[in-house]
Amino acid sequence: MENTVIKINNLVKRYGDLIALDHLELEIKQGEIFGLLGPNGSGKTTTINCLLSLLAFDKGDIEIFGKKMTPVSYDIKKEIGVIMQNVTVFDELTVYENIDYFCGLYINDKAKRKQYVEDAIKFVELGDFRKFYPKKLSGGLLRRLNIACGIAHKPKLIILDEPTVAVDPQSRNRILEGIQELNKNGATVIYTSHYMEEVEQICTRIAIMDKGKKIAEGTKDELKRMIKNTETITIEILDIPENILKEISGLPHVYDTDLSNGKLTVCCSGGKHNLTRVLDVLQRNELSFGRVYTELPTLNDVFLEITGTALRDKEE
Ligand SMILES: Nc1ncnc2c1ncn2[C@@H]1O[C@H](COP(=O)(O)OP(=O)(O)OP(=O)(O)O)[C@@H](O)[C@H]1O
Numbered sequence: 001m002e003n004t005v006i007k008i009n010n011l012v013k014r015y016g017d018l019i020a021l022d023h024l025e026l027e028i029k030q031g032e033i034f035g036l037l038g039p040n041g042s043g044k045t046t047t048i049n050c051l052l053s054l055l056a057f058d059k060g061d062i063e064i065f066g067k068k069m070t071p072v073s074y075d076i077k078k079e080i081g082v083i084m085q086n087v088t089v090f091d092e093l094t095v096y097e098n099i100d101y102f103c104g105l106y107i108n109d110k111a112k113r114k115q116y117v118e119d120a121i122k123f124v125e126l127g128d129f130r131k132f133y134p135k136k137l138s139g140g141l142l143r144r145l146n147i148a149c150g151i152a153h154k155p156k157l158i159i160l161d162e163p164t165v166a167v168d169p170q171s172r173n174r175i176l177e178g179i180q181e182l183n184k185n186g187a188t189v190i191y192t193s194h195y196m197e198e199v200e201q202i203c204t205r206i207a208i209m210d211k212g213k214k215i216a217e218g219t220k221d222e223l224k225r226m227i228k229n230t231e232t233i234t235i236e237i238l239d240i241p242e243n244i245l246k247e248i249s250g251l252p253h254v255y256d257t258d259l260s261n262g263k264l265t266v267c268c269s270g271g272k273h274n275l276t277r278v279l280d281v282l283q284r285n286e287l288s289f290g291r292v293y294t295e296l297p298t299l300n301d302v303f304l305e306i307t308g309t310a311l312r313d314k315e316e
């Protein structure tokens, strides 16, 4: 299709006996911020490396901008900006020189390049640090430099592999806003992360990966509609007699209850007055309780229902 930017067909990548990518299919459209969400080791970086022809794979094929991607597809590569998971800048070059170097790989015209480097510095808000060497930058600023190096040549497709790991909240917000800005200005974005909150915040469509497989795909709302959980109620309470806990478990729309660490958790599927019904049982039985809150399903719930393990548990 015309507005398809990336098409991955039946991709298989093995490392010895380990199947890192297991018949992966992906299609990414122009204008998307496409999220690849998965725990450590699920195959996100392997997907990116195959996509860029940096890594040979065992099976499948990849098209970018409607053309087959190969290690020598320089015409495709110059339209792509890559921000790798591990920071890749030169220690012996300053902030300005680093950006100028990476931009210079694609932009020969000197005046144009100067303007592009300035735009990139402004974009990541490193204006006060242009003469700094990478070693003098904090983790967050270093990540921002890494991003500036990847996007300075104004690519049509931007791939970011976990750009916010070990970054302070201020830099994290600047990075997330920046990605949305780049997208508004016309770039298609691929964003990998194991932080579901970030993916929910910025991605227009999401593929959830686990063990090299795509286990679900859709907008965040579509993904959440795939599961039975619609609401999780949490009530701080020290103890509940067995028979009353049973009564709550038997309420309409309740499919799971748990009492641990001073908290009652009630998982509901559908229905409109679940919280009122649960509180009504507690009040009728004159049980006192502390804070009460309800949460809509998260992408963690989606991951949990499909795989049986929590995405969160796997985070460091
Ligand atoms: N060079 C390699 N040799 C052998 N196994 C590898 C190699 N690179 C990755 N793997 C394995 O392939 C699987 C996928 O790894 P990959 O780095 O793609 O995951 P990821 O989703 O990017 O994880 P993370 O969130 O930790 O970055 C993992 O089991 C990993 O241990």
Ligand SMILES: [Mg+2]
Pocket (backbone or CB within 6 Å): 044, 045, 046, 085, 161, 162
């Ligand atoms: Mg990775």
